[in-house]
Amino acid sequence: MTLKVMLAPGRYVQGPGALDHMGEQLEILGLRNPLILVSPSAKKAVGAAITRSLEARGLAHAFVDFGGECTRVEIERIKNVCIQGGHDAIINCGGGKVLDAGRAAATRSALNVEMVPPEHIPDLGAGVACINVPTVAASDASTSSVSLVYTDDHVVEATMLFPSSPAMVFVDTTVIAASPVRLLVAGMGDALATYFEADMCLRTGSPAVVTRSHSTRAAQALARLCFDLLMTYGVQAKREADAGVAGPGLEAVVEANILLSGLGFESGGISGSHAVGHGFYHVAEFFASPRYHGEVVAYGTLTQLMLEGRPPEFLKTVFDFCRAVGLPTTLEELTLTDTSDEVIERVALAAARDVVLISSMAGASSQPDELGRYYDHRVIFNAIKAVDVFGREYGA
Ligand SMILES: [Zn+2]
CATH class of the missing domain: 3.40.50.1970 (Rossmann fold)
Incomplete structure (x- = not known):
């Protein structure tokens, strides 16, 4: 197509x-x-x-x-x-x-x-x-x-x-x-995935899930702008929201969270960040309290960046952003009460089996294997744990 x-x-x-x-x-x-x-x-x-x-x-x-x-x-x-x-x-x-x-x-x-x-x-x-x-x-x-x-x-x-x-x-x-600040921050987590997922779909030639077609340059540029606005205004927006003020930082981030992220995911595509994020819902019983969509997707985005082998300097930029606005960078911050290998493996396996989301990732196969996987879930398992290691390192 x-x-x-x-x-x-x-x-x-x-x-x-x-x-x-x-x-x-x-x-x-x-x-x-x-x-x-x-x-x-x-x-x-x-x-x-x-x-x-x-x-x-x-x-x-x-x-x-x-x-x-x-x-x-x-x-x-x-x-x-x-x-x-x-x-x-x-x-x-x-x-x-x-x-x-x-x-x-x-x-x-x-x-x-x-x-x-x-x-x-x-x-x-x-x-x-x-x-x-x-x-x-x-x-x-x-x-x-x-x-x-x-x-x-x-x-x-x-x-x-x-x-x-x-x-x-x-x-x-x-x-x-005037709405709860945690929701605005969760929206930043959802928006954080947009550029990396659209970019992955572009690089692997995968159609977007909603349009079932390829993306325009406009959609790619809007997805990139979404990321840039978060990096530039995310912390400022969080501070303004803490004070209940609709200032310029909040204006920029609301546009990123609602308009640009929406255009970017719908016309650019979704990928591994959402696959891993949704994977966490398969172990929902181990969360100390329910997590919002954007919070698990933020962790999924960090995992996708690990899967892509992004260099540490770049990882640090994104981890620093997450930490500054209050998005989870460790399994503990996700409030996961059981972080045993067995639990993480369940998350990874669910992500690897999510054909709609994972199949646009580089390295995915178009047919399921005998375990129903479209991606080697051990690689995802390691990336989820690598995020935790990196997050704890920077949190120290
Ligand atoms: Zn989403």
């Missing part, structure tokens, strides 16, 4: 107090009656500001509370509320699952790539504009055209790809500055 494909939201809006401009931005898109999907915490954080802005423009709207899990039943319920109210958009406010559910309820059709061959879902959502208002900057999911759908028991049952990206992504940095 030689096609290059790039996806992006139709409009990206960011700034302190941005929600005061929601009404005018909706009017620019020709939208006059949105349904607003909110989690309880998001309703507190953004509900009043959105209502004020829409009322100032005389725009009709209604709120609907999120049920707590992104299931097919919940998607259907939100879709029906949207259709019955004659709404022309769904504004999704909150974190990952709210955005996933609202995005699916807004979009007409989807492809579930969890099935082989992929399952086509023709009448999924209401077919209206999807607008995402992330109230935390913990990941890059809000700019993407992908949703994870769960069973009632919270197990992923579908990875839905949508034919269109969100019509608008709307980030009020005052809201982000």
Whole structure:
């Protein structure tokens, strides 16, 4: 396949107090009656500001509370509320699952790539504009055209790809500055992977998972900018967030965490960092407390850099960054209570078997071996431990 494909939201809006401009931005898109999907915490954080802005423009709207899990039943319920109210958009406010559910309820059709061959879902959502208002900057999911759908028991049952990206992504940095700092830092961990994974896909000629195509130079450049912004502004952003200030450092890092990381992963591809990061969820029972996506992905990124054989000077730059903002550089900092070889081997084996993510790595095979591996898991095992050694050395 030689096609290059790039996806992006139709409009990206960011700034302190941005929600005061929601009404005018909706009017620019020709939208006059949105349904607003909110989690309880998001309703507190953004509900009043959105209502004020829409009322100032005389725009009709209604709120609907999120049920707590992104299931097919919940998607259907939100879709029906949207259709019955004659709404022309769904504004999704909150974190990952709210955005996933609202995005699916807004979009007409989807492809579930969890099935082989992929399952086509023709009448999924209401077919209206999807607008995402992330109230935390913990990941890059809000700019993407992908949703994870769960069973009632919270197990992923579908990875839905949508034919269109969100019509608008709307980030009020005052809201982000007031959100828990650990979430912003986790978002930096997710964003840290973007450049190295896109670069790996480029070097190995692997298509991006979402576009199932190769990356444009634009996507590669945006992934690189994502990394550069973290290195330049990451520590400053953390300090501003600690003080609850939406300053220039936070502005730069929010753009890296949400916009650039989203564009970079979706159109550039993902790889070993996420494979190893997800591998840690296979030993979740050994964490002293639950870890965020970006926190395990940060450790996965350091592992990918070890697998690439990056020189110590470069490793030190990235380790120093992680340490300065509070991302884990040792297994202890990941709060892993059992760091025996057996546990680490389980992580490595899960990563080596993750065909979707690991097969873009240099040295991966396209066919599984007798253990179901696409990569030698002993090499991953050693890299995970090498990160720990390096991290402890620099922590001392
Ligand atoms: Zn991620």
